[in-house]
Amino acid sequence: MEPAPKKILIVDDDEAIRRLLCTLLRSEYQLAEAASGEEALKIATVFLPDLVMLDVLLPGIDGCDVCRRIKTTRRELQIVMISAMSSTEQRVRAFEAGADDYVVKPFDPQDLRARIRLHFQLREASATASAIRAEIESHNSDLRKLAERHTEEMIAIQDTAVFTLAKVAESRDQETGGHLVRMRAYSQVLAEELAWNGTYAFQISEPFLQDLYRSSPLHDIGKVGIRDGILLKPGRLNPAEFEILQRHTIIGANILDEAAARVHGGGFLAMAALIARFHHERFDGAGYPAGLVGEEIPLPARIVAVADVYDALTSVRPYKPAYPTYEAKTIIERSAGSQFDPVIVEAFCRRFDDFLEAQESAGDSFFPVTVGAMAFREYDSIEPTLQGVELNPF
Numbered sequence: 001m002e003p004a005p006k007k008i009l010i011v012d013d014d015e016a017i018r019r020l021l022c023t024l025l026r027s028e029y030q031l032a033e034a035a036s037g038e039e040a041l042k043i044a045t046v047f048l049p050d051l052v053m054l055d056v057l058l059p060g061i062d063g064c065d066v067c068r069r070i071k072t073t074r075r076e077l078q079i080v081m082i083s084a085m086s087s088t089e090q091r092v093r094a095f096e097a098g099a100d101d102y103v104v105k106p107f108d109p110q111d112l113r114a115r116i117r118l119h120f121q122l123r124e125a126s127a128t129a130s131a132i133r134a135e136i137e138s139h140n141s142d143l144r145k146l147a148e149r150h151t152e153e154m155i156a157i158q159d160t161a162v163f164t165l166a167k168v169a170e171s172r173d174q175e176t177g178g179h180l181v182r183m184r185a186y187s188q189v190l191a192e193e194l195a196w197n198g199t200y201a202f203q204i205s206e207p208f209l210q211d212l213y214r215s216s217p218l219h220d221i222g223k224v225g226i227r228d229g230i231l232l233k234p235g236r237l238n239p240a241e242f243e244i245l246q247r248h249t250i251i252g253a254n255i256l257d258e259a260a261a262r263v264h265g266g267g268f269l270a271m272a273a274l275i276a277r278f279h280h281e282r283f284d285g286a287g288y289p290a291g292l293v294g295e296e297i298p299l300p301a302r303i304v305a306v307a308d309v310y311d312a313l314t315s316v317r318p319y320k321p322a323y324p325t326y327e328a329k330t331i332i333e334r335s336a337g338s339q340f341d342p343v344i345v346e347a348f349c350r351r352f353d354d355f356l357e358a359q360e361s362a363g364d365s366f367f368p369v370t371v372g373a374m375a376f377r378e379y380d381s382i383e384p385t386l387q388g389v390e391l392n393p394f
Contacts, residue, residue: 005030006120009049011040011066012082013058017105021053024109025116037061044070049077051119056083056094064097071098075258078119082107088291095277095290100250118244122251125225132224136259136269178362179311180217185358186307187216193347194303200343203299212300215272219279219304222252246288252276274298279305284338294341302341306332306348309339310355325356 010021011034018033025031032047034040037058044052052070056063067079080101081094091102100122101115191212195204223231226248230241237245256273260266266273278301281287283294313328323331329352336345348355 006051007032007047007049008116009034009040009044009047009052011035011037011052011058011063012055014055017055017082024113029116037063037066040066041069044074050123051078051080051116053080053082054099056081056085056090064093064099067094067097067099075254076123078123080115080119088285088293092290092292092296095250100254114240118247121227122225122247125227125251128224132221132255133259137262140259140263140267179315182311182359182362183219183304183307184213184216185362186310186355187212187304189351189354189358190303190306190344190347193351194344197350198343198347200299208300211268211271212303214268215275215300216304216307218252218256218272219275219308220248220252221255221272222248222250222276224255225251246280249277249280249289271300275301275304277301279308281305282339283341286338297341302344306340306344309335310348314359325359 006029008025008029009032010018010025012018012021013035015035018035022031022033032043032049034043037060040052040054040058041061052067054063054067058066061069063081063083067081070077070079075098078100079098080103081099082103082105083090083094084105086104094102100119103112103115188209191204191209194200195209226245230237230244233241253273253276256269256276260269260273263269275298277289278292278297281290281292281297281301283297283302285291285293287297310328310332313323313331314325316322329349332340332345332348336342
């Protein structure tokens with residue numbers, strides 16, 4: 001028996017846009033239309049779409065409010081915002097409302113079809129995400145019981161559980177096990193230095209350090225939602241594939257947001273969700289998924305970004321050896337103000353000896369090897385030429 005076609009709800013007050021989208025999609029999907037936010041909310045409860053294409057500017061309830069209301073009851077539903085506005089502020093507002101994608105009008109029909117297919121592939125990955133959420137919830141439940149008897153034992157088990165969950169994602173691109181150990185150690189060194197010196201000291205408390213310790217290994221948990229054909233591709237990704245790969249930030253954040261919602265106050269999972277979503281943002285605004293600038297990027301994500309890039313630079317890639325540690329340090333320094341927060345880079349330089357110590361103590365991983373498409377991440381887009389060695393761009 002042929003599976004029932006996926007359902008798409010098209011919400012736009014412009015009838016011409018609705019007709020265009022219907023023409024593009026009716027051969028593959030079951031469609032419903034709405035011309036306002038109020039109408040969309042009513043139809044969604046009956047039609048039960050698998051995906052909503054939602055205009056930002058609508059009469060009455062605007063698109064972001066509609067998105068937020070739908071996500072309240074159906075977090076797994078994919079929502080693609082459509083707008084003629086392309087500003088960073090508008091994109092950030094859409095993502096904060098829970099949008100899974102943002103398409104700017106006028107859009108390319110082929111690109112739009114590809115994006116929709118991608119979102120349905122992400123839905124198919126939700127079974128894996130649900131299993132991870134269940135695992136997190138199970139561990140949290142067990143740990144709450146243990147807390148009544150042994151607080152220290154509870155924390156140790158929690159750390160082990162989180163690290164194991166992070167390895168579920170890491171193991172898919174065959175990165176060496178030391179990556180998570182090094183990432184956590186580097187992030188702690190930076191956060192401790194910032195707590196003692198600099199303008200961010202007032203933001204970093206002991207609970208902050210504890211949450212960062214537990215949450216930093218989960219930065220790439222969203223890789224569970226990227227199909228193997230892209231994640232394990234033995235070569236460079238083309239622009240379309242790289243755009244799909246970038247979605248691991250949103251996938252990971254959605255997984256962790258949902259887990260955090262089940263914990264009073266969110267716990268360390270709230271910080272983990274911020275890191276997962278924003279650790280690929282750049283200080284100059286050229287990062288993703290929201291193009292945040294400077295201190296708009298949450299501090300934990302800015303810290304993890306430096307730790308993650310340093311580890312990538314000092315790791316073997318299929319097309320380059322590991323950069324020597326002091327050359328990697330120079331690259332980080334020269335990227336202050338563009339890729340990275342200058343205050344965090346200063347902390348990195350002050351504590352570089354501690355980075356070397358943590359790197360050497362990681363056992364199997366002083367010069368780790370990474371294979372597959374995740375070896376070609378945006379770290380390669382840092383473009384300074386150092387001592388005659390130019391980093392390969394995409």
